[in-house]
Amino acid sequence: MNHDQATLEQPFDREPPQRPRSTPAPVTVSVLEEARRLTEPVIRAGLDRLDPDTRHACGYHLGYWDADGSPLDAGGKGVRPALAVLSARAAGVRGGAPRAGVVAAAACELVHNFSLLHDDLMDGDTERRHRKTVWARFGPASAILAGDAMLALANELLAEAGSPTTAAALGHLNLTTRRLVKGQAADLAFEKRARVTLSECLQMAEDKTGALLACSASLGAMLVGAPARTTAALADYGAHLGLAFQLIDDLLGIWGTPARTGKPVWSDLRARKKSLPVVVALASDRPAGGQLRRMYAEGALQDEAALAEMANLVDRAGGRAWTEARAERESAAAVAALAGLDGPASVRAELAALAELLCRRTY
Amino acid sequence: MNHDQATLEQPFDREPPQRPRSTPAPVTVSVLEEARRLTEPVIRAGLDRLDPDTRHACGYHLGYWDADGSPLDAGGKGVRPALAVLSARAAGVRGGAPRAGVVAAAACELVHNFSLLHDDLMDGDTERRHRKTVWARFGPASAILAGDAMLALANELLAEAGSPTTAAALGHLNLTTRRLVKGQAADLAFEKRARVTLSECLQMAEDKTGALLACSASLGAMLVGAPARTTAALADYGAHLGLAFQLIDDLLGIWGTPARTGKPVWSDLRARKKSLPVVVALASDRPAGGQLRRMYAEGALQDEAALAEMANLVDRAGGRAWTEARAERESAAAVAALAGLDGPASVRAELAALAELLCRRTY
Numbered sequence: 181m182n183h184d185q186a187t188l189e190q191p192f193d194r195e196p197p198q199r200p201r202s203t204p205a206p207v208t209v210s211v212l213e214e215a216r217r218l219t220e221p222v223i224r225a226g227l228d229r230l231d232p233d234t235r236h237a238c239g240y241h242l243g244y245w246d247a248d249g250s251p252l253d254a255g256g257k258g259v260r261p262a263l264a265v266l267s268a269r270a271a272g273v274r275g276g277a278p279r280a281g282v283v284a285a286a287a288c289e290l291v292h293n294f295s296l297l298h299d300d301l302m303d304g305d306t307e308r309r310h311r312k313t314v315w316a317r318f319g320p321a322s323a324i325l326a327g328d329a330m331l332a333l334a335n336e337l338l339a340e341a342g343s344p345t346t347a348a349a350l351g352h353l354n355l356t357t358r359r360l361v362k363g364q365a366a367d368l369a370f371e372k373r374a375r376v377t378l379s380e381c382l383q384m385a386e387d388k389t390g391a392l393l394a395c396s397a398s399l400g401a402m403l404v405g406a407p408a409r410t411t412a413a414l415a416d417y418g419a420h421l422g423l424a425f426q427l428i429d430d431l432l433g434i435w436g437t438p439a440r441t442g443k444p445v446w447s448d449l450r451a452r453k454k455s456l457p458v459v460v461a462l463a464s465d466r467p468a469g470g471q472l473r474r475m476y477a478e479g480a481l482q483d484e485a486a487l488a489e490m491a492n493l494v495d496r497a498g499g500r501a502w503t504e505a506r507a508e509r510e511s512a513a514a515v516a517a518l519a520g521l522d523g524p525a526s527v528r529a530e531l532a533a534l535a536e537l538l539c540r541r542t543y
Numbered sequence: 544m545n546h547d548q549a550t551l552e553q554p555f556d557r558e559p560p561q562r563p564r565s566t567p568a569p570v571t572v573s574v575l576e577e578a579r580r581l582t583e584p585v586i587r588a589g590l591d592r593l594d595p596d597t598r599h600a601c602g603y604h605l606g607y608w609d610a611d612g613s614p615l616d617a618g619g620k621g622v623r624p625a626l627a628v629l630s631a632r633a634a635g636v637r638g639g640a641p642r643a644g645v646v647a648a649a650a651c652e653l654v655h656n657f658s659l660l661h662d663d664l665m666d667g668d669t670e671r672r673h674r675k676t677v678w679a680r681f682g683p684a685s686a687i688l689a690g691d692a693m694l695a696l697a698n699e700l701l702a703e704a705g706s707p708t709t710a711a712a713l714g715h716l717n718l719t720t721r722r723l724v725k726g727q728a729a730d731l732a733f734e735k736r737a738r739v740t741l742s743e744c745l746q747m748a749e750d751k752t753g754a755l756l757a758c759s760a761s762l763g764a765m766l767v768g769a770p771a772r773t774t775a776a777l778a779d780y781g782a783h784l785g786l787a788f789q790l791i792d793d794l795l796g797i798w799g800t801p802a803r804t805g806k807p808v809w810s811d812l813r814a815r816k817k818s819l820p821v822v823v824a825l826a827s828d829r830p831a832g833g834q835l836r837r838m839y840a841e842g843a844l845q846d847e848a849a850l851a852e853m854a855n856l857v858d859r860a861g862g863r864a865w866t867e868a869r870a871e872r873e874s875a876a877a878v879a880a881l882a883g884l885d886g887p888a889s890v891r892a893e894l895a896a897l898a899e900l901l902c903r904r905t906y
Contacts, residue, residue, distance in 0.1 A: 231725040233732065298691060302684040321665040321731055324687060325724050328661060331691070332720035335698050339714035347709040351702035357695035361688050362594040368684055369596065 208533040215262040215285055216255065220244075222286040226333045237326040241297055241314045254309060259425070259538060260292050260396040261285035266531055267414050268400030270523040281400035283341045287353060288396040290334035295360045295392075297327035302368060303451065309442040331357065343403045352402065356395040363388025370454040374477070381459040385426040386419065393422030397531075413520030420517060421535050424510035427503050428539055430455035434491050435500070440543040446487040452476060456506075461499030468496035511539040571896040578625040578648055579618065583607075585649040589696045600689040604660055604677045617672060622788070622901060623655050623759040624648035629894055630777055631763030633886040644763035646704045650716060651759040653697035658723045658755075660690035665731060666814065672805040694720065706766045715765065719758040726751025733817040737840065744822040748789040749782065756785030760894075776883030783877035784898050790870035791902055793818035794863065797854050803906040809850040815839060819869075824862030831859035874902040 224244065227235045239245050243254030268281025299305075300313040301323045307313060315323035338350055366384040370376045397418030398411040406414075432441050433448035433455055448455050454462075461472050472493040475486070494500060514535045518528045587607065590598045602608050606617030631644025662668075663676040664686045670676060678686035701713055729747040733739045760781030761774040769777075795804050796811035796818055811818050817825075824835050835856040838849065857863060877898045881891045 229721065231728050233728050234724055294691075298687050302687060320683075324661050324665060325728050328657075328690075328694070329721055329724045331694060332717045332724065336714055336717035336721070339710050339717060341710075347702050347704075347713070350710070350713055351699055354695045354699035354702060358593065358692055358699070361597055361692045361695065365594050365596050365688050 208537045211530050212258050212262045215265040216258040218282045219261040219285040226337055230329050234325050234329045237314050237318050237322045247317055260288040263396040264288050264400045267397050268404050270527045271401040271404045271406035272523045280403035284399040284403050287334040287338040290330045294327045294330040297323050299364055307444055341403055345402055345405055349399055349402050356391045359387040359391035376454045376459055378459055381456055385423055389426040390419045390422030394418035413517055416517040417514045420510045420514035424507045424539050427507035430457055431503055449487045449490050457494050457499035457503040460502045461494040461497035464497035466497050468493045511535050571900045574893050575621050575625045578628040579621040581645045582624040582648040589700055593692050597688050597692045600677050600681050600685045610680055623651040626759040627651050627763045630760050631767050633890045634764040634767045634769035635886045643766035647762040647766050650697040650701040653693045657690045657693040660686050662727055670807055704766055708765055708768055712762055712765050719754045722750040722754035739817045739822055741822055744819055748786055752789040753782045753785030757781035776880055779880040780877045783873045787870045787873035787902050790866050793820055794866055812850045812853050820857050820862035820866040823865045824857040824860035827860035829860050831856045874898050
């Protein structure tokens with residue numbers, strides 16, 4: 181199969197896993213769309229509180245407008261808003277998305293984008309979602325300030341939620357932000373180290389991706405005053421989903437189609453990222469593992485042929501199969517965690533379908 | 544008078560203002576020391592929540608330890624903690640510093656240092672408090688992450704304050720953080736512009752310095768549930784004090800003694816900062832104003848003699864006298880705002896003495 185033929189149903193250029201899977205229900209896609217529709221006006225109104233230059237950089241990053249200010253519709257997937265909106269619904273509040281879920285959604289999406297703005301600068305990434313990154317377009321200071329503003333705005337909007345549990349929710353959001361920092365610090369440190377253990381790498385993924393998905397999946401429920409058992413089950417779902425999400429991301433970082441992922445081809449291998457498939461392959465005792473270790477040690481090789489060979493070695497050393505299997509397992513664990521929820525069965529079904537969709541994505 | 548002879552009583556190398564002033568009471572210095580003594584353990588315990596690398600960079604920046612981890616005592620002045628602790632006391636809570644004041648102090652000090660970490664990187668400043676800045680010592684990514692972690696930690700600690708007004712306090716702290724971002728964005732933009740009006744420059748100082756001093760002076764009172772009239776009077780005091788503080792900072796940035804300020808000599812002029820004395824001088828119709836405009840337009844001149852000549856022109860164009868007079872006025876307005884307070888007279892006196900001390904500082 182050609183990379184360009186990859187579809188939502190066949191995410192990678194190999195056979196899909198054999199376990200029978202339901203087709204992602206259209207309802208799941210509409211959950212993503214609905215959450216974006218509810219959350220975007222709150223974020224846009226938040227941006228209007230910022231000074232014009234910082235507002236412009238933030239809206240550019242979020243895909244609301246282009247560098248010259250012309251309107252765009254080029255945002256992210258909106259996974260975190262969808263989780264936050266569903267989270268408030270899972271706590272049993274009837275009738276559409278309660279306001280608290282939307283505020284939690286805006287806060288989580290802003291924290292996510294704060295981290296992207298700063299990470300892109302630290303990683304030296306010049307492209308995201310098919311467009312220049314903020315630091316590459318407006319300079320490093322703009323990216324730092326836009327990220328800072330988004331983090332402050334996330335906290336400010338959440339502080340205005342007007343719930344008795346607002347302070348607890350803020351504590352949770354900022355603990356999560358600290359974990360994002362910890363994950364990024366580890367990610368950067370790993371690039372300079374010759375050896376990284378699988379357990380260190382999993383911990384990094386849990387911090388960098390799992391923590392904010394767990395927070396998104398539980399913050400709405402926390403804000404509407406759900407019992408601890410409910411928020412714990414939702415956080416557990418989000419943590420497993422987050423790890424699955426990162427595993428898929430790592431696969432797409434090597435075998436994804438740049439036209440769909442919006443990232444330059446081979447970018448992870450070029451940066452010698454210690455992503456999960458790579459770490460598994462580097463630790464492998466198969467001959468391909470040894471060859472890959474030698475190539476990773478020779479830092480200078482950057483040409484396309486060498487990068488394609490590295491991708492091939494990661495696959496042959498078992499890094500790809502392991503990552504796919506682990507993503508399956510984490511996705512299943514996420515769905516299993518939903519058994520602990522008392523809320524409406526329809527919301528549980530939507531959360532399960534969302535997990536399914538995200539693990540079959542190609543972008 | 545030689546710069547090196549400048550003391551707390553004679554802050555500038557010219558005659559002190561003629562208005563009779565009381566000698567700063569030793570009690571004021573002890574307020575700064577006491578606030579630091581109360582706040583530092585809370586911040587240190589907060590840093591222990593961070594990953595080791597980020598914690599190390601934060602503690603290095605705060606002057607708790609050196610780059611090799613050996614203990615230091617090289618922190619900042621602790622103005623914001625002192626204001627926050629006094630703020631809670633001004634609201635009439637008896638018996639030492641209430642816990643809420645200390646939490647507010649830690650949060651404000653962390654937000655302040657978050658902004659220093661990021662600003663030093665954006666401004667390219669390599670030295671602060673007589674030591675290498677974090678980005679110059681550990682690299683840009685460390686400074687970004689340490690700043691991010693401090694901002695998250697400020698919010699996390701404040702979220703744990705356990706007061707009915709915690710959420711409102713968090714809203715206020717993050718609105719303030721947005722104003723820091725706005726002020727820094729303006730500061731950077733001004734460096735690239737040929738003309739900046741005095742009103743733009745004052746607005747920038749109010750955002751960059753006034754906002755956080757206003758927040759520090761009112762957050763403790765807000766957390767202990769003081770009436771709006773009290774927090775408003777304290778915020779008013781802090782805003783005027785902040786502007787005075789920045790005006791003095793701008794004077795020290797040109798005529799301060801590097802051995803005391805910890806900043807390289809002429810650093811503001813070298814960077815062509817549009818500080819307040821400079822903006823006033825650039826707008827002056829005296830001959831010195833015209834000469835200064837020509838020198839500022841010729842961006843390349845960086846040698847000591849040229850910088851000394853620029854400082855001289857700022858003085859002769861009236862930038863120095865205007866700034867000194869305005870600092871006096873803002874300091875007096877800060878003290879006048881305290882008349883609106885009902886709290887203990889001793890706290891009002893301490894706040895007034897603190898304003899006096901900060902406007903006579905040489906570092």
